[in-house]
Amino acid sequence: MVESVLGSDLPPLGQLRWQCRRGMLELDYILIGFLDQHYPELPVEDKHLFVRMLDFEDQLLLDWVMGNVVPSDTNIRRLVGLMQKELKTT
Amino acid sequence: MTLARRRFDALIIGAGGAGLNAALQLANANLRVAVVSKVFPTRSHTVAAQGGVNAALANVFEDNWHWHMFDTVKGSDYLGDQDAIEFMCREAIPTVYELEHNGVPFSRLDNGRIYQRAFGGQSQNFGGAQAARTCAAADRTGHAILHTLYQQNIRARTHFFDEYFGVDLIRDDDGAILGALTLEIETGEPLLIEAKTTLLATGGCGQVFRTTSNAHINTGDGMAMALRAGVPLMDMEFFQFHPTGISGRGMLITEGVRGEGGYLVNKDGERFMERYAPNAKDLASRDVVARAIVTEVKEGRGCGPNADHVLLKVDHLGEDIIAKRLPGIRESSQIFAGVDPAVEPIPVFPTAHYVMGGIPTDRLGHVVIPSSDGSEEIVPGLYAAGECACVSVHGANRLGGNSLLDILVFGRAAGQQIIDHLKDSPEHRPMSDAIIEKAVSRLSRWEQEGEGISVRELRDEFRKVMEDHAGVFRTDEIMSEGVEKVKAVREKLKDVRLGDQSKVFNTARIEALELENLIDIGMSIVLSALERKESRGAHSRPDYTERDDVNWLKHSVYFQEGDRLDYKPVQTKPLTVETFPPKPRVY
Numbered sequence: 001m002v003e004s005v006l007g008s009d010l011p012p013l014g015q016l017r018w019q020c021r022r023g024m025l026e027l028d029y030i031l032i033g034f035l036d037q038h039y040p041e042l043p044v045e046d047k048h049l050f051v052r053m054l055d056f057e058d059q060l061l062l063d064w065v066m067g068n069v070v071p072s073d074t075n076i077r078r079l080v081g082l083m084q085k086e087l088k089t090t
Numbered sequence: 091m092t093l094a095r096r097r098f099d100a101l102i103i104g105a106g107g108a109g110l111n112a113a114l115q116l117a118n119a120n121l122r123v124a125v126v127s128k129v130f131p132t133r134s135h136t137v138a139a140q141g142g143v144n145a146a147l148a149n150v151f152e153d154n155w156h157w158h159m160f161d162t163v164k165g166s167d168y169l170g171d172q173d174a175i176e177f178m179c180r181e182a183i184p185t186v187y188e189l190e191h192n193g194v195p196f197s198r199l200d201n202g203r204i205y206q207r208a209f210g211g212q213s214q215n216f217g218g219a220q221a222a223r224t225c226a227a228a229d230r231t232g233h234a235i236l237h238t239l240y241q242q243n244i245r246a247r248t249h250f251f252d253e254y255f256g257v258d259l260i261r262d263d264d265g266a267i268l269g270a271l272t273l274e275i276e277t278g279e280p281l282l283i284e285a286k287t288t289l290l291a292t293g294g295c296g297q298v299f300r301t302t303s304n305a306h307i308n309t310g311d312g313m314a315m316a317l318r319a320g321v322p323l324m325d326m327e328f329f330q331f332h333p334t335g336i337s338g339r340g341m342l343i344t345e346g347v348r349g350e351g352g353y354l355v356n357k358d359g360e361r362f363m364e365r366y367a368p369n370a371k372d373l374a375s376r377d378v379v380a381r382a383i384v385t386e387v388k389e390g391r392g393c394g395p396n397a398d399h400v401l402l403k404v405d406h407l408g409e410d411i412i413a414k415r416l417p418g419i420r421e422s423s424q425i426f427a428g429v430d431p432a433v434e435p436i437p438v439f440p441t442a443h444y445v446m447g448g449i450p451t452d453r454l455g456h457v458v459i460p461s462s463d464g465s466e467e468i469v470p471g472l473y474a475a476g477e478c479a480c481v482s483v484h485g486a487n488r489l490g491g492n493s494l495l496d497i498l499v500f501g502r503a504a505g506q507q508i509i510d511h512l513k514d515s516p517e518h519r520p521m522s523d524a525i526i527e528k529a530v531s532r533l534s535r536w537e538q539e540g541e542g543i544s545v546r547e548l549r550d551e552f553r554k555v556m557e558d559h560a561g562v563f564r565t566d567e568i569m570s571e572g573v574e575k576v577k578a579v580r581e582k583l584k585d586v587r588l589g590d591q592s593k594v595f596n597t598a599r600i601e602a603l604e605l606e607n608l609i610d611i612g613m614s615i616v617l618s619a620l621e622r623k624e625s626r627g628a629h630s631r632p633d634y635t636e637r638d639d640v641n642w643l644k645h646s647v648y649f650q651e652g653d654r655l656d657y658k659p660v661q662t663k664p665l666t667v668e669t670f671p672p673k674p675r676v677y
Contacts (some may be wrong), residue, residue, distance in 0.1 A: 014595030
């Protein structure tokens with residue numbers, strides 16, 4: 001059954017999983033890994049932030065996570081930092 | 091079953107560089123064009139292409155299309171069709187200028203012209219000095235091209251069906267293609283798209299192998315749709331492998347790492363490349379290094395708990411040199427391999443990168459069914475372009491900078507050809523309910539309930555079989571076993587069941603359809619590879635070590651019905667110039 005989050009406007013997990021499918025293998029690994037292992041435990045506001053992140057271009061997302069570019073939005077910078085930390089320890 | 095239906099002049103399945111360049115030609119000609127893409131278009135795999143586009147613009151050194159053609163024929167190990175290669179190298183120049191005019195931000199020289207970089211395999215004057223032929227937009231050329239083409243298509247009012255999955259082509263009794271059955275991923279509802287012409291532009295199929303640099307979306311959907319519609323696949327044994335992918339993940343570790351002094355070791359810490367290539371050692375050619383790594387693993391000298399990879403050491407270079415000369419390697423090794431290369435070695439294994447084979451087409455994009463006498467029968471209404479197609483311009487091996495060129499030139503050519511065709515054939519062909527039934531049945535098969543094998547379990551088994559039996563190490567014994575194992579996997583597919591029968595964003599259902607596609611393509615690869623008893627380009631056999639132009643200067647053609655192989659002569663006659671006869675390929 002497709003999961004949904006009652007009481008919020010977050011997209012169902014199936015939709016997020018599909019939107020984590022990208023044009024680069026590196027992003028597939030990073031985004032799907034984060035969705036499976038960390039997204040469920042995030043506070044609601046960070047879940048919304050992750051959903052918003054998925055709308056950005058592939059190249060920019062990769063540059064953020066690889067540390068080539070620092071996001072100007074402080075909240076996204078914080079989430080990217082969390083992703084980098086988790087990815088390097090898993 | 092009542093099906094929702096839409097009608098267009100042209101249907102394009104796939105929204106990478108080939109699909110979008112074709113769509114732009116059509117939309118600019120005021121035709122009704124639909125582009126179906128299983129992901130949002132700018133998330134297509136073209137976005138990952140970093141290198142650039144080859145075109146003999148002569149902006150840096152003297153150059154011309156004829157030299158580019160020579161390099162491409164030689165790079166193909168003489169298996170490329172020389173008429174198509176001449177066409178591509180001539181058309182490269184107007185294609186790049188058209189992209190420039192459409193807004194692709196190419197890097198510039200001081201004089202304002204497009205910057206061109208030198209790549210391996212490029213020469214001036216038919217094998218002479220190094221040429222500089224690759225036009226690039228910094229290190230993100232694919233990204234720049236894809237976004238430009240998408241924006242131009244939006245301006246031109248191309249109709250996008252984002253997050254729709256192409257299920258199967260609709261084919262009438264005369265063999266003509268009338269459109270395709272698609273599936274809206276969000277709702278799980280089928281949609282029939284009727285079209286006077288259909289273009290397959292679905293990209294590559296690297297996901298057939300366990301270790302690949304291809305994104306998860308590269309499941310060869312268009313190739314498998316063609317197979318099921320009775321169209322063969324050509325030259326599928328020619329798959330490019332990069333020797334150093336991150337083990338178990340597939341991301342590329344650039345050859346620059348070995349160029350800067352990194353070297354490979356086995357579980358005993360031995361620099362094993364000294365045995366395989368005493369002079370070049372770790373800088374030997376890609377196929378030699380890849381086969382050496384697989385041999386080490388096969389003979390029990392692999393590393394890790396499963397002894398399934400070797401190690402790439404760079405820690406002796408020191409943190410400063412790694413940071414200065416190999417930017418990004420430390421970060422990507424930490425993220426994707428879980429190791430800091432300044433301290434410990436990177437686990438690596440050959441990774442599947444690019445398929446030279448695909449759906450046979452002529453140079454105008456028509457899908458054709460080739461015959462052993464060299465003739466070709468056009469499949470009415472069907473076109474293909476990009477990595478899913480085989481024109482063939484890459485033959486047995488592809489040159490760097492020629493993959494973006496292929497998708498752009500032949501996407502553009504197919505678009506222009508479709509425009510001409512529609513002038514003469516302005517009507518839709520009739521579509522009976524009976525011919526839709528077969529495509530619909532492919533969907534309803536996944537509604538079977540009960541206990542069974544999971545998609546993930548069979549996919550993992552299949553991709554391991556492909557890696558072990560159709561990877562870089564190809565002997566008669568290994569591949570014969572592979573054919574039987576792929577047949578066994580294909581049988582097991584009938585026993586796969588979906589645990590989740592819901593419709594809304596049921597990604598498991600899409601993954602099941604993709605698995606069917608992968609298995610169909612896998613059989614074409616392993617059978618074509620088994621039967622080609624020579625070594626040519628990317629197809630390397632320890633039991634037939636030489637290229638055999640007497641018996642094997644021909645294309646392999648795989649038909650799904652009866653798992654049948656046929657062969658077609660290579661087109662050695664170019665359009666206007668003299669033939670380049672086969673010679674030993676020495677660089």
